Amino acid sequence: MNVLDVNIVEKQFPAPQGDGSVLALRGVKFSMPTGQFMCVVGPSGCGKTTLMHLTSALDADFDGSITVAGKPPGEGPALGYMFQSPRLMNWLSVLDNVRLVASPEALAAGRPERLLNDMRLGDFLHTFPNRLSGGMQRRVALARAFVNEAPLLLLDEPFISLDEPVADMLRSLLLQLWSESQSSVLFVTHDLREALFLADRVLFMSPSPGRVVLDMAIDLPRPRDAKGPALESLRRKLLAEHPSLLAGLAGAAEQPKQEAPAWS
Amino acid sequence: MVASGITRVQGGDRIKRSPPLPRSIPAAAWRLLSFFSFFGVWWLAANPWKPLASARVLPSPLTVAEAFWVHAYENLRTLDWSFALFGNDIDLVFQIPVLIHAVGVTLGRVAISFVIAMILGTIGGILMGRWGKVDFALDGWLMMGLNMPALIIGMLSFVWFGLNDTALIIAVIINKVPTVAVTVREGARAVERDLMQVARAFRLSWQKTLFKVYLPQLYPFIMAAGRSGLALLWKIILVYELLGRSSGVGYQLSTYFSMFEIKSVLAYAFSFMAVVILIEILLVRRLERRMTRWRMAS
16 A cells, blocks of 8 residues: 555646746656665755645645645644754643644643654753754654554654754654654655665656656665664665665765764 | 852753843832932922922922822712613612823723724734735835824814724724834744744644644733833823823823812823733733743743
């Protein structure tokens, strides 16, 4: 059973200046089985965020079809979403931010409080988000994305611009939440190492107009070691086999004498 | 966990330093000093030995206080209130001090016109800030409303609708709505699209989107419009009462002005100012603090 079927023929945007349009996506076609952790990797501007907007019905203007759990986006089940920035409501407490999006079932089960406690935010339930550090705000956003146990979670470069130790902690937290839930995750990144560390499967997209150029299963056993030889060897193999495809991605550059960052 | 105003948590996360304690006592003392210095200067100007003007033109604070006591306690007005309740005709006759009655009548007009003007101005401002076409369509009206002298609006309203409370309230609303709309329009233009996207992505109901996501972004603008509006509105109402009504503080001011009884004019003026200041301190500031407390936390 697929939780997500994507068949985007074309997605265009009006040109920023004057007439005409800009082609953002062309020929993006893939299916995602239930429970899978899929990463979409591509250089900046290749249409990764556009793909997320189309999947979540934030944008419905495209040629093609997308179904989430068998229904068009917006008509099927509500999704979980984590954006590039936390996008928290600063006038609501940490707890109220999560409760705001929680379904009646999630509220009745006390999931907002439990998730926040699991994320070591129990002492900050009634704190306003603007008093929290960047890492803590991302944890609140992560709790918000998971609170409804949605069948599909969309995470759009959620750990971008964080310090490595904080991003590392959040990646571990994400994997823990995912393994405890029934949710499927569609995770967008431009960081090859991050994708190889997290995903069951990685889709590589070409520069604009974005299209899927490589669909690869990651067969490394979990839990993975970001510093381990298995992940590093896979990364080197990819670089050797697809040098032009991976050019411009973070984490794709050769670093002969340098170990990968400590993610676990 | 808390040390020197900084709270630390595991993983190197850190929350921001707490704001320093407000120096409320010295500030309050300065405010009181400023307040009493006004009465001190007034007393000096009207001193019994060498006043700047005659006591009839410039009465001392004590004379005004005596006049206040007379109007707020001794001068009584009889009110006859008849109504039907469960099929019985009830006729209530009671007496209240003239000053209290006048302040109450004016406050009622302030409250009604303030609420209606804020609602209409807020809706108009949101529509104009959100949709460019509405902004273009209403901009001319807004310019006219902002620049039309309050006195002319009042005169025309009394001519068109008669010398009654409806005409007064309509005139006040016409005066106030454009200023509220302009302020709220700026807020609506500044609403963060990113946060509205969160509401859409999580498919929040329109009620949650409006009250938990959209309006809180406008609260600072609505509060600013409300505060400036209240300050302006009661002054306009006094003028309109003087112009076309036979009750309220404005009417009393006109009566005592025509008799050249300045002590009573000042007694009424200060009474109403005190009420408005109390509303500002006890209601408006508290409401503003409550609505924007998250900002103070940053």
